[in-house]
Amino acid sequence: xxxxxxxxxxxxxxxxxxxxxxxxxxxxxxxxxxxxxxxxxxxxxxxxxxxxxxxxxxxxxxxxxxxxxxxxxxxxxxxxxxxxxxxxxxxxxxxxxxxxxxxxxxxxxxxxxxxxxxxxxxxxxxxxxxxxxxxxxxxxxxxxxxxxxxxxxxxxxxxxxxxxxxxxxxxxxxxxxxxxxxxxxxxxxxxxxxxxxxxxxxxxxxxxxxxxxxxxxxxxxxxxxxxxxxxxxxxxxxxxxxxxxxxxxxxxxxxxxxxxxxxxxxxxxx
Amino acid sequence: xxxxxxxxxxxxxxxxxxxxxxxxxxxxxxxxxxxxxxxxxxxxxxxxxxxxxxxxxxxxxxxxxxxxxxxxxxxxxxxxxxxxxxxxxxxxxxxxxxxxxxxxxxxxxxxxxxxxxxxxxxxxxxxxxxxxxxxxxxxxxxxxxxxxxxxxxxxxxxxxxxxxxxxxxxxxxxxxxxxxxxxxxxxxxxxxxxxxxxxxxxxxxxxxxxxxxxxxxxxxxxxxxxxxxxxxxxxxxxxxxxxxxxxxxxxxxxxxxxxxxxxxxxxxxxxxxxxxxxxxxxxxxxxxxxxxxxxxxxxxxxxxxxxxxxxxxxxxxxxxxxxxxxxxxxxxxxxxxxxxxxxxxxxxxxxxxxxx
Amino acid sequence: xxxxxxxxxxxxxxxxxxxxxxxxxxxxxxxxxxxxxxxxxxxxxxxxxxxxxxxxxxxxxxxxxxxxxxxxxxxxxxxxxxxxxxxxxxxxxxxxxxxxxxxxxxxxxxxxxxxxxxxxxxxxxxxxxxxxxxxxxxxxxxxxxxxxxxxxxxxxxxxxxxxxxxxxxxxxxxxxxxxxxxxxxxxxxxxxxxxxxxxxxxxxxxxxxxxxxxxxxxxxxxxxxxxxxxxxxxxxxxxxxxxxxxxxxxxxxxxxxxxxxxxxxxxxxxxxxxxxxxxxxxxxxxxxxxxx
Numbered sequence: 001x002x003x004x005x006x007x008x009x010x011x012x013x014x015x016x017x018x019x020x021x022x023x024x025x026x027x028x029x030x031x032x033x034x035x036x037x038x039x040x041x042x043x044x045x046x047x048x049x050x051x052x053x054x055x056x057x058x059x060x061x062x063x064x065x066x067x068x069x070x071x072x073x074x075x076x077x078x079x080x081x082x083x084x085x086x087x088x089x090x091x092x093x094x095x096x097x098x099x100x101x102x103x104x105x106x107x108x109x110x111x112x113x114x115x116x117x118x119x120x121x122x123x124x125x126x127x128x129x130x131x132x133x134x135x136x137x138x139x140x141x142x143x144x145x146x147x148x149x150x151x152x153x154x155x156x157x158x159x160x161x162x163x164x165x166x167x168x169x170x171x172x173x174x175x176x177x178x179x180x181x182x183x184x185x186x187x188x189x190x191x192x193x194x195x196x197x198x199x200x201x202x203x204x205x206x207x208x209x210x211x212x213x214x215x216x217x218x219x220x221x222x223x224x225x226x227x228x229x230x231x232x233x234x235x236x237x238x239x240x241x242x243x244x245x246x247x248x249x250x251x252x253x254x255x256x257x258x259x260x261x262x263x264x265x266x267x268x269x270x
Numbered sequence: 271x272x273x274x275x276x277x278x279x280x281x282x283x284x285x286x287x288x289x290x291x292x293x294x295x296x297x298x299x300x301x302x303x304x305x306x307x308x309x310x311x312x313x314x315x316x317x318x319x320x321x322x323x324x325x326x327x328x329x330x331x332x333x334x335x336x337x338x339x340x341x342x343x344x345x346x347x348x349x350x351x352x353x354x355x356x357x358x359x360x361x362x363x364x365x366x367x368x369x370x371x372x373x374x375x376x377x378x379x380x381x382x383x384x385x386x387x388x389x390x391x392x393x394x395x396x397x398x399x400x401x402x403x404x405x406x407x408x409x410x411x412x413x414x415x416x417x418x419x420x421x422x423x424x425x426x427x428x429x430x431x432x433x434x435x436x437x438x439x440x441x442x443x444x445x446x447x448x449x450x451x452x453x454x455x456x457x458x459x460x461x462x463x464x465x466x467x468x469x470x471x472x473x474x475x476x477x478x479x480x481x482x483x484x485x486x487x488x489x490x491x492x493x494x495x496x497x498x499x500x501x502x503x504x505x506x507x508x509x510x511x512x513x514x515x516x517x518x519x520x521x522x523x524x525x526x527x528x529x530x531x532x533x534x535x536x537x538x539x540x541x542x543x544x545x546x547x548x549x550x551x552x553x554x555x556x557x558x559x560x561x562x563x564x565x566x567x568x569x570x571x572x573x574x575x576x577x578x579x580x581x582x583x584x585x586x587x588x589x590x591x592x593x594x595x596x597x598x599x600x601x602x603x604x605x606x607x608x609x610x611x612x613x614x615x616x617x618x619x620x621x622x623x624x625x626x
Numbered sequence: 627x628x629x630x631x632x633x634x635x636x637x638x639x640x641x642x643x644x645x646x647x648x649x650x651x652x653x654x655x656x657x658x659x660x661x662x663x664x665x666x667x668x669x670x671x672x673x674x675x676x677x678x679x680x681x682x683x684x685x686x687x688x689x690x691x692x693x694x695x696x697x698x699x700x701x702x703x704x705x706x707x708x709x710x711x712x713x714x715x716x717x718x719x720x721x722x723x724x725x726x727x728x729x730x731x732x733x734x735x736x737x738x739x740x741x742x743x744x745x746x747x748x749x750x751x752x753x754x755x756x757x758x759x760x761x762x763x764x765x766x767x768x769x770x771x772x773x774x775x776x777x778x779x780x781x782x783x784x785x786x787x788x789x790x791x792x793x794x795x796x797x798x799x800x801x802x803x804x805x806x807x808x809x810x811x812x813x814x815x816x817x818x819x820x821x822x823x824x825x826x827x828x829x830x831x832x833x834x835x836x837x838x839x840x841x842x843x844x845x846x847x848x849x850x851x852x853x854x855x856x857x858x859x860x861x862x863x864x865x866x867x868x869x870x871x872x873x874x875x876x877x878x879x880x881x882x883x884x885x886x887x888x889x890x891x892x893x894x895x896x897x898x899x900x901x902x903x904x905x906x907x908x909x910x911x912x913x914x915x916x917x918x
Binding site: 047048050051112113114130133215216217219223224227228229230231232233234235236 | 345348
């Protein structure tokens with residue numbers, strides 16, 4: 001088949017709308033308002049260390065919680081009859097069809113001091129919940145929004161594990177724990193790795209969740225970048241520099257992580 | 271496989287139907303005389319007047335919102351946006367003029383400019399009356415919930431009071447937030463002194479653990495529902511909030527406060543300048559000003575409308591919308607600052623928001 | 627016994643996770659029927675927000691934009707992505723791998739960075755195009771538009787850009803499963819290349835294409851961040867309208883429209899799934915009958 005040329009339109013497309021934008025970010029990061037080359041934008045970076053620290057920490061916590069919930073869920077789901085499995089995957093995708101801003105906003109109604117949980121607590125005479133506008137609320141929002149991105153790749157890998165491998169291990173006398181450690185876990189690792197990518201990256205760069213559930217008090221990297229472009233402190237050069245540094249750190253993290261995988265660090269989506 | 275095809279077909283069909291329906295819904299009012307894109311503060315107009323404008327002129331209004339003067343400035347600067355009418359505050363207008371970002375208005379198209387009260391004309395931000403037509407004015411004060419705070423609030427100190435920890439809201443923009451700290455410390459709102467600004471910053475940093483959230487218009491929701499107890503905001507909005515929660519009270523702090531004027535301008539690059547001027551002219555009509563005032567509770571720049579509206583107001587609302595001489599004397603107006611001072615503001619603000 | 631306990635535990639765990647996933651959705655749906663604007667206090671049942679919804683221009687036009695962008699971008703992305711995948715498939719590895727790396731950039735990159743970088747590109751492009759038409763106007767005395775802004779076109783380009791990688795990722799695996807001999811066989815039997823392509827290759831990779839279009843569509847509907855930076859001031863997607871509202875007060879009309887969209891998708895999926903299940907049952911029964 002001589003279909004090589006079929007890719008040409010998309011290669012041009014990628015050059016225009018994927019490569020050039022990134023070059024622009026780099027250019028902006030290394031220039032000032034007058035268009036002259038400068039390192040100025042990176043000099044002040046240390047003063048945002050707390051934002052970098054907080055973003056990566058919260059995103060890491062959210063990712064770990066997503067694994068802790070998503071992994072067992074995928075295993076449990078894969079043990080159900082196949083009709084049920086279909087319904088479960090559908091149910092996991094379904095929330096994505098309700099706007100994510102709105103779902104996050106609904107968490108505000110649930111978690112607020114005058115919100116629904118607090119009202120329920122009030123009925124039984126307990127004091128109201130006090131977690132809205134804290135880092136906890138932000139992490140809840142992240143886990144909620146990104147959990148499907150952890151479950152789907154793990155689940156799709158887990159269902160493809162050859163049952164006979166597990167049975168063989170059992171026949172050879174492996175305990176359930178050992179079967180899990182030696183067979184299921186290594187075989188499902190690619191799913192976990194792509195799940196981590198798909199949760200960690202959006203979590204580290206979100207600005208909506210922190211604005212709605214964090215009360216604008218604890219800025220994350222996404223807030224900081226958005227603030228420099230469309231927010232209250234206009235400086236696209238600084239914003240680009242922060243975006244660039246974030247991108248590089250994220251790429252390094254992902255590269256290190258994929259070392260643990262099988263090298264084919266491609267996202268398994270469905 | 272076949273099922274999958276059907277899913278797609280169905281999905282697309284549903285979407286098309288939805289799109290067509292939505293299209294009909296929104297297309298009905300499409301203007302025969304072009305359009306005008308307006309960017310205004312949230313909760314700052316009686317949206318019925320927009321329909322009235324569309325009917326009268328056949329110009330379709332794309333109505334969008336901004337959050338604070340600084341976000342408007344960012345949006346304009348980042349580029350790509352095409353607004354025809356914007357309504358920033360005094361100090362921001364002066365900055366936009368200085369940076370050559372506004373079009374000069376053709377006042378021949380805005381005959382209703384004659385209806386604007388003389389006290390709003392030729393103010394410091396646009397001394398030659400070239401770029402702006404005043405829309406509304408007002409003051410900043412403290413709004414608080416009397417069921418949650420029993421003491422009587424008199425000054426800015428309440429916003430720094432540890433007793434209200436977790437119940438305090440604060441402005442989410444640099445000028446207003448730092449401005450409050452400066453007033454509390456007894457400095458001018460327009461100071462460019464690094465020492466004074468640093469002191470104000472230190473105060474805000476100290477206040478941060480007490481603050482529930484940094485907000486702009488989210489304050490409506492939070493104060494009305496009792497989610498928060500106290501916060502500084504624009505006086506007119508108090509009149510809107512009290513309709514939904516009568517427990518709220520308003521005070522102009524004794525240390526003084528900010529008085530502002532928001533005016534309509536046309537940014538450079540506007541594609542519908544004539545329509546924009548028609549819109550500005552329309553917004554100056556007495557009836558329209560009355561409707562807007564009634565909705566939002568700010569003081570219109572139209573003298574006649576104010577006179578009519580003042581007659582039907584109760585004492586409290588009148589005191590807020592038409593403050594006494596004594597209150598006015600305590601107020602200070604924001605002015606545009608030097609680029610160095612603005613950079614300082616940006617840096618301090620980013621530091622405050624990004625801090626632990 | 628312990629096994630049964632473990633199963634029960636699994637079921638309870640699953641139920642709890644789904645409770646977590648659906649609690650906010652339930653809250654949204656319930657409060658779309660609330661008679662007041664409050665989002666936490668129930669004041670009585672009412673359909674009023676559904677009635678007012680259809681009068682609300684801002685919401686209806688943003689719904690229109692959202693659906694239109696989603697449909698067009700998903701279709702274009704699918705065509706672009708499927709052809710690109712075919713092209714990549716026949717390329718030598720040393721060309722394919724770097725291209726796939728670039729293809730992965732929008733997937734791995736943070737939305738904010740993608741959005742901001744596209745915004746920078748579009749603004750620069752608008753300026754260049756403006757200068758160019760101004761130059762043409764000067765030379766030829768024409769009266770072309772010199773003032774370009776972000777709008778529907780840039781929004782669409784942005785959506786296609788982040789949708790296509792998903793299509794490629796879901797088509798590629800199907801291509802690798804393809805038996806090349808089939809194409810040769812078809813051509814040996816007298817098919818032209820194009821016939822072989824449409825009769826043999828396309829049907830084989832169809833599940834991947836279908837999957838790709840669904841993902842692309844969903845991603846486009848659910849996107850906020852990239853739209854926020856690339857749509858300019860005159861077009862709004864539903865997400866952008868909701869974001870603007872969330873910074874003031876969210877009107878329950880938004881709950882109403884989301885409930886409607888959600889129910890539409892739910893019903894659609896239920897119908898399709900029931901059908902599939904029924905068909906599979908039929909197949910099984912048939913197989914049993916044959917086996918007997």
